[in-house]
Amino acid sequence: MSRAESESRPRPPSRSGSVTLLSFGHAGVDIYQGAVAALVPFFVSERAYSYAAASAVVLAASLLSSVVQPLFGVLTDKWAMPWLLPVSTLAGGAGVALAGVSGSYGVTLTVVAVSGIGVAAYHPEAARVARLVSGGSHSAMGWYSLGGNLGFAAAPFLVWGVMAVGGLRASPLLIVPALAGAALTLAALRGVKARATATGSTRAGDVIGQDDWASFLKLSGAVVCRSIVFVGLSAFISLYVRQRAGGGDVSGTVALVVLYLGGAVGTVAGGKLATRYGRVPVVQWSYALTVPAVAGVVLVPGPLLYGCIALTSAGLYLPFSLHITLGQDYLPRRVGTASGVTLGLTVSIGGIATPLIGAAADATSLQTALAPLIALPALGWLLLRTLAEPTTLETATHDGAVNDQATHAGSTHAGSTHDRTGTGPDAHPPTPATPANAPDTPTITPAAPTDAPTKTTPRAPRK
16 A cells, blocks of 8 residues: 555544544433433323333333343453444434334333343443553543443433424434434444554453452442432432422423433542542442432432432442443453443343332332332442452453563573574583582583594604
8 A cells, every 4th residue: 555545544533532432422322221211201291101101111121231231241252343332322222212103002112122222232342342442541431431421411401302392203303312323433443443453452361360250249239239229210300309399390300410410520530539549449438428318319308409419420420430340350351241241230220120119109109119229329338348459451461461471482592592402403512510529620622523624744753
């Protein structure tokens, strides 16, 4: 290829550019997880769904996602599948875009479930790619996760704006973020491919280390507790704030935005705090902070409720990106599986508990149904209390590469020594050791052989 042709080709984005593009692409996926919860009040008002029926829509997006996501993680442990990112983005958007087209409850559940599968397919491979691009930087992973949180935060605005245009029948307009996200992801993958070619992908087979399943299961248990709290509040905080603070649809939408947008700040702050204090301490502090914050959401009335929602959002989101990297480092040989479980559980398993909250709200009150959420962050903190900071994936990979180089250099040196003193083609006879008490004797060095015959001069006889 000529120099002119090489310069005319578009250059792949830099590392920071790739992280930024992946972050916005992440927003184009996670906006649909927030959109499902944001659609719940409109399902209730336009289709007269009960709390239980509306929460089952959230379950449809979450149940299949929680089951399928680890399976996609196993696949990404075996094969790199970057093409899955734009495809799954489009699938996630199409499902939500079709949610308001049909008045059939069964069709609505089906298309929302398709959206959940698309989201499930996206996250394990996206987390692997983001880790590769970020080089293990906590701050960079925080910025990548920020995109997803911004997508969550934008979902109520997007849904409210589309519903204002034409109600649920205008839902096909919700496909627009998926189209933009898929395009941005394709642009980011150009930089990822160039970086992987230059540095090598951090695959499970390249890592020297052992999987710590005990620590990973404790972390996963805490993530489940966090998930139930977050998804439960996402599904019902809009309706709950209308009851507790008044203000109608606007107050409910503002509460949902505070829950999501406060998390955007918390995610970036979590990465920076982890760089200074370590990931495990920051995660532990976050769960401890969330206990009184959720209690305030459930028990505090009036405008102060919004402040409690903001504190809850910070506590839930500070450890968000740290869950991902900790899970990957506890299972260095199964990065895709770890990503599928930790990142998937944060938004999936909680949906399974949502119908139980809805059923309890139908039987009693919404406040009574939300009260058990106060105890879950405390349970998560207990699970996290004994965790230790793991060796990072990049350190393990680097140490393995250094050991391989040292082993190769040692074997090369040994081979060279063998050739000098052994039996190889360039071998020379070893120098015999001199006994410790041997007398000093002159060293006789034999003459080097030559190809020409040696001419001998006869010695004259003695007189």
